[in-house]
Amino acid sequence: MNYKSLLVPFILICCAIQIVQSQDTNLARVEYAYIPQSKSDNSYNSLRVSGNYPIKMNEKGTYLVLAFQYRLNNLQLKDDIVVDTQGLQEFHTFGFELGYTFKMKNDWRFGAKLGTRLSSNLEASGVDSDDFRYVGSVYFVKSYGNKKAINSSRLVLGLRYASPASINFPLPIINYSKRFHPNWSYSLGTPKTSIKYFFNDKNTLQAFIGLDRFYGNIQNNRAFVDENGDTKLAENASMLLINSALGYEYYFTEHLLLFAYGGYTLSNEIRLRDKNQENVLVLNDRNTFYMRGGIKLKL
Numbered sequence: 001m002n003y004k005s006l007l008v009p010f011i012l013i014c015c016a017i018q019i020v021q022s023q024d025t026n027l028a029r030v031e032y033a034y035i036p037q038s039k040s041d042n043s044y045n046s047l048r049v050s051g052n053y054p055i056k057m058n059e060k061g062t063y064l065v066l067a068f069q070y071r072l073n074n075l076q077l078k079d080d081i082v083v084d085t086q087g088l089q090e091f092h093t094f095g096f097e098l099g100y101t102f103k104m105k106n107d108w109r110f111g112a113k114l115g116t117r118l119s120s121n122l123e124a125s126g127v128d129s130d131d132f133r134y135v136g137s138v139y140f141v142k143s144y145g146n147k148k149a150i151n152s153s154r155l156v157l158g159l160r161y162a163s164p165a166s167i168n169f170p171l172p173i174i175n176y177s178k179r180f181h182p183n184w185s186y187s188l189g190t191p192k193t194s195i196k197y198f199f200n201d202k203n204t205l206q207a208f209i210g211l212d213r214f215y216g217n218i219q220n221n222r223a224f225v226d227e228n229g230d231t232k233l234a235e236n237a238s239m240l241l242i243n244s245a246l247g248y249e250y251y252f253t254e255h256l257l258l259f260a261y262g263g264y265t266l267s268n269e270i271r272l273r274d275k276n277q278e279n280v281l282v283l284n285d286r287n288t289f290y291m292r293g294g295i296k297l298k299l
Contacts, residue, residue, distance in 0.1 A: 027052045031294035033212075035241075035265070038288035041078035044239065044270065046071060046214070048294075052099075065099035067113065073214045073239070075270070075283075083222040083234060083272070083281065087123035091216030091237060094118045097135065109141045111158075121237075124219040130235075131217045135162040139173055153178040156189075162215075164236070168277060204249045209266070212241040222272070224281075232280040234272035242267040243290060260293040 028051040035044045050069040057064055071093040077085040097115025104110055113136065120131035139158025146152055158173035175189035186195045187208075194208030215238045222234040245263025252258065265287045272281040 027296070027298055029294065029296040031292060031296070033290065033292040035268075035290040036288060037268075037270075037284045038286040040284060040286070041076075042270075042284055043076040045074045045076075047074075048072075061103035061109070063099075063101050065101065065113075067095070067097040067099060067115065069093065069095035069097075069117070071095075071214065073216065075237070077283065081281075081283065082226070083224045087121055087220065088218065088222075088237065089121075091119065091121050091214065093214065093216065095135075104140075107142055107144065109143070110139075111141065112136075112138045117162075119215055120217040120219060122219065128217065128219055131219070133162055133164060133215065135160070137161070137173070148179065150179060150182060164215075164277065201254075202251050204251075206247050206249070207245070208247065209242065209244050212239075212243060214239050218272075226280075233274055234280050235275045236273050236277075237271070237283075238273060239270045240267065241265055241269075241290075245290075245292070255299070256295070256297050258293075258295055260291075262289070262291050264289050 029048065031046075031048045033044075033046045033048075037043055048069070048071045051067070053066045053068075055064040055066070056062075073091040073093070075089055075091070077088060095115060095117040097113045099111060099113040101109060101111035115135050117133045117135060118127065118131050119133055120128070122131075137158060137160035139156060141157075142155045144151075144153045147154070154175075154177050156173060156175045159170040160173055161170040172190060175187060175192070177185065177187035179185040183198045184196070185198075187193060190211065192208055192210040194206050194210075196204055196206035198204050215236065217236050218234060224232055224234070226232055243263055243265045245261040247259060247261035249257050249259045268287050269285050270283040271279050271285075272283065274280050
């Protein structure tokens with residue numbers, strides 16, 4: 001069976017689910033990013049579509065959450081590289097996670113998610129077992145007051161783990177946010193630290209530092225000999241970005257908004273790795289500017 005023939009229908013189904021059910025979702029997002037590489041002819045761009053669909057289980061605030069994601073990572077590799085770049089231009093990620101959340105005492109909420117992702121360049125005739133990743137997360141959230149009220153705040157504590165991945169240990173989720181003024185709010189922690197200014201109900205401006213990454217399996221592994229004469233085998237590709245940016249958001253409604261961000265990376269690593277996640281070839285590691293924008297439906 002040729003799984004490539006199922007990719008477009010799968011994308012369309014996920015998009016249709018999010019559009020048809022958008023009035024009931026906690027979050028839906030369509031985003032495009034462009035990152036030209038400094039002192040290089042290489043570039044990176046991505047298209048991401050994601051959505052969460054909550055299913056109410058009872059009147060006590062318990063929900064089952066279906067989470068969908070599709071991401072196209074496009075690497076334009078135009079520099080002279082020692083490996084064959086044919087087939088390394090596009091990496092696809094399809095993800096599904098099942099979440100469960102319920103209220104606890106003293107305004108705390110517990111949540112957990114388990115899921116799988118197909119993340120690969122899909123250059124072979126089908127899908128390999130190495131294309132799949134498995135993800136899980138747990139978190140605790142405490143909210144204080146209405147989110148638009150002065151001195152309202154929220155604390156999030158948790159852990160997220162994915163296997164295989166370029167970072168093989170659980171990543172912490174630690175974030176505290178607060179609306180401390182009618183026109184100002186801030187957020188501290190991971191995966192994003194920001195400060196936001198509200199001009200009015202329609203227009204906001206924010207400055208932030210955030211984390212972005214992707215990981216994809218190379219179905220036809222690339223073997224090459226490095227400058228030391230050692231044979232290396234590239235089995236997956238990864239990117240890890242720490243970026244700073246200034247962003248503008250325009251709210252069509254209370255929950256639907258258009259956003260555009262531009263900034264500069266503080267860390268920019270695109271690498272090929274072996275099965276043990278050891279580096280075998282650095283494609284780019286220079287910091288550069290980037291742009292990102294899209295539409296999202298938020299809580």
